[in-house]
Amino acid sequence: MNAAMDTICFENVSKFYGEVLGVNRISLKLSPGITTLVGPNGSGKTTLMNLMTGLVQPSRGTVSVLGLQPSNATEFFCNVGYCAQFDSFPRGLTGYQFVLDSLMLFGMSEEDAHALAAEALERVQLDAAAAHRNIAGYSKGMRQKIRLAQAIAHHPRVLVLDEPLNGLDPMARAESLALFQELGRQGMHVVISSHILDEVDRVSDRVVLITGGYLIAQGNIHEVRQEVRDKPMQLLIRCDKPDLLASKMFAVNHCVEARLHADGGGIFLRTGDVDQFYKILNEIAIEGAVKIEAVTPFDDNANAIYQYLIGSDGSTV
């Protein structure tokens, strides 16, 4: 398959709403799998998603989704499933009708639409009795589920989910994340924006950090973390002699901080040169003076990257 036919491509894309900047000069290539958009409120995540789903047109640049342009509406929209962040539904419908009518808008025959609606509701684990109730009476979690069912029902190749975990209880969040993981594994493009970084971090293949309409970083979480060189990386090393390990590590100048773990069975270390650090750690392990049980990157996650690159106030650091 041609690479462009399997990627979501933004080429120098800008979007302005009058004088208000949506996003500016975004160039991105997203492969199949799970991509998480990370950024503070008003950073342009929803604009990026609206561009991806063809709901708004770029002021400059081009967006292509699996080689398709939004101008080719029939094919484009049939390949994209969108779950909006707003708790918004056409009024007066039951959950089942909502999914069914959505499928018929995609051009499915009534027979196919019934089969696909039932399949989608089963995938999001919304029981049949609830599906035939009016959406107005749904809980927030059920509304999220029915939105998700609507987005996946027509078997799109690209699934764009704006804050899909909002309002879900921990159990429902875990189920949703498992579903995203399954779809990502199967080769679907799943693009998620979420503020629940800890959870999406576990399932994401890559992150796209955006703030103020500008792209800050993109790529695999670990790769992005390694690029943030001005922030020493923090690691937790579980070993039998943490004090000895600390003294050995302080002998090298890239190790800037060492802190004993509360249980005394490990040590937190900050290093400015991870490659050198691992090399020295290997040498220490071979010497046998310290028995190393586990090495865990402690700030190698979306949350830490968000803090380092964007900061808690939403401005770039």
Add this chain to the structure above:
Amino acid sequence: MSVFEHDYKPYEGPTTALWKRPLVLARYGLSEAWGSKITIGLVVLALLPCVVDLVLMYLANNPVAKMLVVGGSKVLEVNERFFFSAMEVQCWLALVLAAWIAPRLVSFDLGDNALPILLSHPVSRFGYVLGKFIALVLSLSYVTWVPLLLLFLYQCYGSPVPWTFGHLQIAFGLFAGAAVWILVLSLICLAVSSWVKWRVIATGAIFAVVFVPAGIGGMVSAILRTRWGFLMNVPVLMSELWIRLLGMAPFGDPRLQFSSTAIFSVLIAVALLSVLVLNARIRAREVVRG
């Protein structure tokens, strides 16, 4: 890290023709409009004058009944004038119905932010408006040209003398006059509803959009001593148009008798303005960014 199995299967079954998609929205719209008891009540009320017309037609066509009730008066003659009155009543009741239904079709979607969801389907903004437009036009048809043509058919059936072929223009006038009105009215109502998210305000705004320019036009005509201000008076223009379509002789204030070109120009301008408003307001963009 995900392991890509690449075994995800997109839907590859048959799909319906593109032109059928707005019909799903029309069905949505019809169920939304007719799901309210108030809609049913308004339609029943709007059909009551037709029942009165039926009784009058029965009396006019039955010599014995006519003699007994009105003593053979010419007041009860079923002619162009009779159908003109019936048409005026039905078309203005259609305005009341439209002012109730249209905000339910559009304002709710805008207020609920449902447009991004609907427009992320292979349905264009034009398709969305077309679906709502079809729903509104069909709903208004129930109280305008459909009952009016049924009245015409009843007269054809009930008249004791050959009547139909001499009065075919009435049938054409009823259909064309009502069609022009409900098409323009539907566009106005959808445009106003797309502008005002709050349904109650939208209903009031629809009446205002029809009648306030009429008042302003009257003032302009009085101040400037011209008759052209009356071109802003849609009720007057429609009455003039219906008179012509029904083949009646002109009557009333001669200052209000504009040329057909002037009448159609104003109606087309109103329709275009409504389309511009719809184009500006019916957008998938979400207001809140985040």
